Each structure stands twice: as C-alpha cells, then as structure tokens.
Amino acid sequence: MADFEKKVIKLDVLVLGDMTVGKTALISRFIFDTFETNYYPTFGIDFLTKMIYRPDNVLRVQFWDSAGRKCFDSLLPSYIRDSRLVLVAYDVSRRPSYEVALDHVERVRQEHGDDVFIMLVGNKCDVCTAERQISTSEGQAKAKEIGVAFCETSAQSAIGVKAAFNQILTAGMNSLTNESMKEQEEKKAAEEQEKQDALCANLVLPDIPSGDALGNQYGCGCSVVWNCVASFVKSTVYGAQVQQRNDTVVQEA
Incomplete structure (x- = not known):
C-alpha cells in the first residue's frame, strides 16, 4: 500500500x-x-x-x-x-x-x-x-x-x-x-433499540372499552376492576406481538 x-x-x-x-x-x-x-x-x-x-x-x-x-x-x-x-x-x-x-x-x-x-x-x-x-x-x-x-x-x-x-x-x-470498539458497541446497541422501537410502533392493541365508560353505566367499582383487566389484556397482547415479531426477525436473519 x-x-x-x-x-x-x-x-x-x-x-x-x-x-x-x-x-x-x-x-x-x-x-x-x-x-x-x-x-x-x-x-x-x-x-x-x-x-x-x-x-x-x-x-x-x-x-x-x-x-x-x-x-x-x-x-x-x-x-x-x-x-x-x-x-x-x-x-x-x-x-x-x-x-x-x-x-x-x-x-x-x-x-x-x-x-x-x-x-x-x-x-x-x-x-x-x-x-x-x-x-x-x-x-x-x-x-x-x-x-x-x-x-x-x-x-x-x-x-x-x-x-x-x-x-x-x-x-x-x-x-x-x-x-x-466502544463506539461500535454503542452503535450496535442503538441499532437494536431502533428495531425494537419500529416493532413497537406497528403493534395493534385490541379495542377495549374504557373503565370510565363502564363505570358510568355500572358503578365506580366496575370501573376499577375493568381498568385492571384491560391493562392485563393489553400487556399480554403487546408482549405476544413483540415476541412474534422478534421470532420473525431471527428467522429472516
């Protein structure tokens, strides 16, 4: 050279x-x-x-x-x-x-x-x-x-x-x-975070009625309980979709 x-x-x-x-x-x-x-x-x-x-x-x-x-x-x-x-x-x-x-x-x-x-x-x-x-x-x-x-x-x-x-x-x-080497590691971590952010941006959460609407109809106790249920359902669906997309990325790689 x-x-x-x-x-x-x-x-x-x-x-x-x-x-x-x-x-x-x-x-x-x-x-x-x-x-x-x-x-x-x-x-x-x-x-x-x-x-x-x-x-x-x-x-x-x-x-x-x-x-x-x-x-x-x-x-x-x-x-x-x-x-x-x-x-x-x-x-x-x-x-x-x-x-x-x-x-x-x-x-x-x-x-x-x-x-x-x-x-x-x-x-x-x-x-x-x-x-x-x-x-x-x-x-x-x-x-x-x-x-x-x-x-x-x-x-x-x-x-x-x-x-x-x-x-x-x-x-x-x-x-x-x-x-x-440190810069390369930081760059790789940033790219992984961008992938995760892109996956999360495309998630589809179920359309669940709000607890406030049900509380107005059936009482405030029902509102509290339903908010807890809705939060659990959304987090479960969210986690499942993230895992499914991660599995897809791994298979493609």
Missing part, C-alpha cells in the same frame, strides 16, 4: 517538567536523532511533529513542548485538559526537578483521573553516581505508588529515549482501539 493511501492517525503528546531537565532535547533526539549542547529556552509552548510510516497506517505525532519556567504555568491547564498522553520529565541529578515533576503528575491526575497515560521520565541517567540525587529504584517505586509508567533516559547518550516514546505511542494506539 502506498503511503498516500494509508490512514493517518493523529496522536498528541504533552511534555512537562522543570527548566533544564531536557524536555526539548528528548523530543529532538526522538524526532531527529540529534543532540545539541545548547538549546534555547522554550517560551510558552513549542510544537513539533513527527510522521511515522507503518505497514497499515501513518502516525502523525504532535509533541507539545512546555516551558519549565513558573511564569508560563498559566498556559498549562488548557494543554493538560486536551492531552491524554503525557510525559513528565525530571533531572536525576536535581531533586527539586523531581518534586516539580510529581506536582505535574498530580495536576494531570486532577484533570483526567485515570483516563490518561502518564510516563515519569528520569532524564540524564548517564551522570556519574556521585551526582545522582534520585536513584532508579526511588523513581520506580514512586511511579508504582502513583500509578504511572516509568523510564530513565539520556537524550545526550540516546539511552532509553526511543523505548520511552514508543511505549507512550503504543498506549495511545491502544486507547484509540478501545474507543473504536
């Missing part, structure tokens, strides 16, 4: 984290497989796209690279609200960035609950042991405790970057598949 004939699937990935944890470097490593020693600080939200060509479809992945400075925090709620795939990065050699990352995870959880995929990423994992402030085991334990995925990466050394983003994209594809 030619690339232009394939279905294009769009996925959005929001990247959050403190200043200088390497958010832009992670995205650049995944998209371009390059690393720059100097990156200009992100102002507000930056936007990058990567096209991934697969045998059956094309993934158009849009990365929303957020600024880490506090002055841009007011921009984040709208992006968090629209995101179902979130990477939250911290620098393993700076504990304050780890605390900021956990705050971001909490903000995303407050907005989406469990209806979101979050990956906690410890970047710059290639630093020497003496410079580490957050161990791998501590990051793993915290991620398990708060119910998010975990990975350690190095944008500079290209360690774990592809694995992290591929796990996020796989989660996004699985989410789309589940939503598609």
Whole structure:
C-alpha cells in the first residue's frame, strides 16, 4: 500500500517538567536523532511533529513542548485538559526537578483521573553516581505508588529515549482501539433499540372499552376492576406481538 493511501492517525503528546531537565532535547533526539549542547529556552509552548510510516497506517505525532519556567504555568491547564498522553520529565541529578515533576503528575491526575497515560521520565541517567540525587529504584517505586509508567533516559547518550516514546505511542494506539470498539458497541446497541422501537410502533392493541365508560353505566367499582383487566389484556397482547415479531426477525436473519 502506498503511503498516500494509508490512514493517518493523529496522536498528541504533552511534555512537562522543570527548566533544564531536557524536555526539548528528548523530543529532538526522538524526532531527529540529534543532540545539541545548547538549546534555547522554550517560551510558552513549542510544537513539533513527527510522521511515522507503518505497514497499515501513518502516525502523525504532535509533541507539545512546555516551558519549565513558573511564569508560563498559566498556559498549562488548557494543554493538560486536551492531552491524554503525557510525559513528565525530571533531572536525576536535581531533586527539586523531581518534586516539580510529581506536582505535574498530580495536576494531570486532577484533570483526567485515570483516563490518561502518564510516563515519569528520569532524564540524564548517564551522570556519574556521585551526582545522582534520585536513584532508579526511588523513581520506580514512586511511579508504582502513583500509578504511572516509568523510564530513565539520556537524550545526550540516546539511552532509553526511543523505548520511552514508543511505549507512550503504543498506549495511545491502544486507547484509540478501545474507543473504536466502544463506539461500535454503542452503535450496535442503538441499532437494536431502533428495531425494537419500529416493532413497537406497528403493534395493534385490541379495542377495549374504557373503565370510565363502564363505570358510568355500572358503578365506580366496575370501573376499577375493568381498568385492571384491560391493562392485563393489553400487556399480554403487546408482549405476544413483540415476541412474534422478534421470532420473525431471527428467522429472516
């Protein structure tokens, strides 16, 4: 199948984290497989796209690279609200960035609950042991405790970057598949309900005199009794006709 004939699937990935944890470097490593020693600080939200060509479809992945400075925090709620795939990065050699990352995870959880995929990423994992402030085991334990995925990466050394983003994209594809199955089930249920409504609309109920008319002639006691009888007769005939029509539909199928 030619690339232009394939279905294009769009996925959005929001990247959050403190200043200088390497958010832009992670995205650049995944998209371009390059690393720059100097990156200009992100102002507000930056936007990058990567096209991934697969045998059956094309993934158009849009990365929303957020600024880490506090002055841009007011921009984040709208992006968090629209995101179902979130990477939250911290620098393993700076504990304050780890605390900021956990705050971001909490903000995303407050907005989406469990209806979101979050990956906690410890970047710059290639630093020497003496410079580490957050161990791998501590990051793993915290991620398990708060119910998010975990990975350690190095944008500079290209360690774990592809694995992290591929796990996020796989989660996004699985989410789309589940939503598609749910939509199909809802559509099928709606079609069945339409059939039932059409059957009920064509039912012919017997012409039974009203209890009020009989009550005027024979007394109010007769009216009450007759209304009960009429209701029973109508429901019995109604049920029988519905069952007969359902049997006809099954036989035709």
